[in-house]
Amino acid sequence: MQSKLELRIDGPFEARDESGAPVAGLSARGRAMLAFLALSPDTRASRETLATLLWGDRAETQARGSLRQELSALRKVLPEGVLDADRDCVRLIGAAVAPPPPGAVLLDGVAISSGAFEDWLRDARSRRADDLADRSLTAARAALAAGDGRTAQAEAARALDHAPDSEAALRCLIDAVAAGGDRATAHAAFRRYVERQHTEHGTQVPADLQALVDGVRAPAAARPEGREPAVAVLPFDELSGGAGDMFADGIVEEITGALSHVQAFRVIARQSAFALKGEALDVQETARRLRADYLVEGSVRRSGDRVRIAVQLVGGETGETLWSERYDDRMDDLFDLQDRIAAHVAGQLSPSLRRAEILRARSFRPEDRSAYDLVLTALPHFWAHQKDENARAVALLNAALERDPDYAPALAYKAWALAQQPSYMWSDDPDSDHRAALTTARAALERVGDHAPSLVAIGAAITLSSGEVRLAERIIDRALTIDPNNAWGLMRRGWLYTYIDRAADALDVFDRAEELSPLDPFRFNIFFGQAVAVRVLGRYEEAIRLIHEGMHANPGCTWVYRVLAGVYKLMGRDADSDAALEKLLEHYPHLTARYLMNCIPPSARDFQPDYVDALRRLGLPEG
Structure with a gap:
């Protein structure tokens, strides 16, 4: 018997009816309830259990009322008969749970302000x-x-x-x-x-x-000094089209074009990849023939006005699947659909390939790594947002510059890392570090050309260490003109917009960054940027929620207690502000009002006077 409802509870939550159409309108608590029921014995749970689990922060009567409302909302969008409830129990009927994709996390992205739910999850x-x-x-x-x-x-x-x-x-x-x-x-x-x-x-x-x-080791293949990886997009399999159907070829052409804007890797020409179409070659032989380090494979299946596109990135040397995604959509506008899928693939493939390249670089002994390899090795330390890790990133970037003093990516990321030191209160001399960051950024700008990732890093450094927001905006805009799907570039554009009275636009940009790279290592910083934007718009409660989401994503980011204390002060919640300040001082006991003002990005001081005033009123010693 075919199930009436298919649930994907591992990774981002999905619910689909028996026709395969997605079920829309599910709240975070609705998704959590369905997952909890699916995992429960006999797919049932008592009303009391569900009310405590999902509304444990509320009084019992209010929690039961909220449960009734949620059940009513679920019945309106779920297939008929799937959700059964009596006075005591709630049961899920005729639902199937999809097999988990590799590495997926249960209910990834579902956050509910309930201690009982957090413990259960x-x-x-x-x-x-x-x-x-x-x-x-x-x-x-x-x-x-x-x-x-x-x-x-x-x-x-x-x-x-x-x-x-x-x-x-x-x-x-x-x-x-x-x-x-x-x-x-x-x-x-x-x-x-x-x-x-x-x-x-x-x-x-x-x-x-x-x-x-x-006894089984296969050493990583060395590349010419400084050579970036090569990616080939292979012809997609058209699983349902007729002879001569060009839809799959059109998708491949758009993906190849979108990837060609990404400066972090080289893209093999489309005609070379298509020359192998129809040959029965394995992954390793295909990669060898195309001289590609990575291959993008895919398939297209259509039914009526709906289309399903599956895409995966595989290692050319190992045949290992490094990333995969499935897109389900309607074919209302063929060209818009192709553009949208291509943008998503380009945005999500970049961090997956970056992770693979970091692992490859680390397989070499440090003394054998090229400047390119050393920059890759520095990145995880850089994005950790912790003092010791940032110092390690700077050391690795300096080692890269010893290999090649004019290597623009190393200069650009070093500038960004130096700018982070005062911004996140790790610096012994904030003014000196701001100046060093700007000097390094300008040296990188002279050498960078059209390398979009380096332009993003330079723009970030200038944003964090100076008041030159218009210059930073031009540099980041240039990067995004070259590579419109660069998630880090969109993230930095969002942060910059919070400094120039464009907070509403910042939220749109942050949403786009998260959409393109939902598993990005900088996702926590997107949450923090969204928090700043909604705070500028006066939505303080939402700002508090987003700050906590970012802290949950990266618990090592203790500097953000500064933002939390400031928001609470703006809300007039002095007790909460004092508690956040106490947490901040646990990690930064050297903090004084003067030091704090010297660390805050000059752009924020210039364009967010209410926030700066709130920080001055925290009661820190003047210093």
């Missing part, structure tokens, strides 16, 4: 990841016992996606090579595992595990 994510990992590992061991190395490796890789710290899954994956698995893919998985142990836990892999993998 944290535990449920851990239980679900462990359960899915155990299932895959059991299947992998069964395949190993049957001598099926490729299936064993695929299942072990799935287990690692769900439980990336599972040494047992990694050992199983390595064992699969002896039974016919792929050496390069096993090496890539090991490399990711080693990197995670180092960055997340500060630990080294056991010596026996290192010895085990030495």
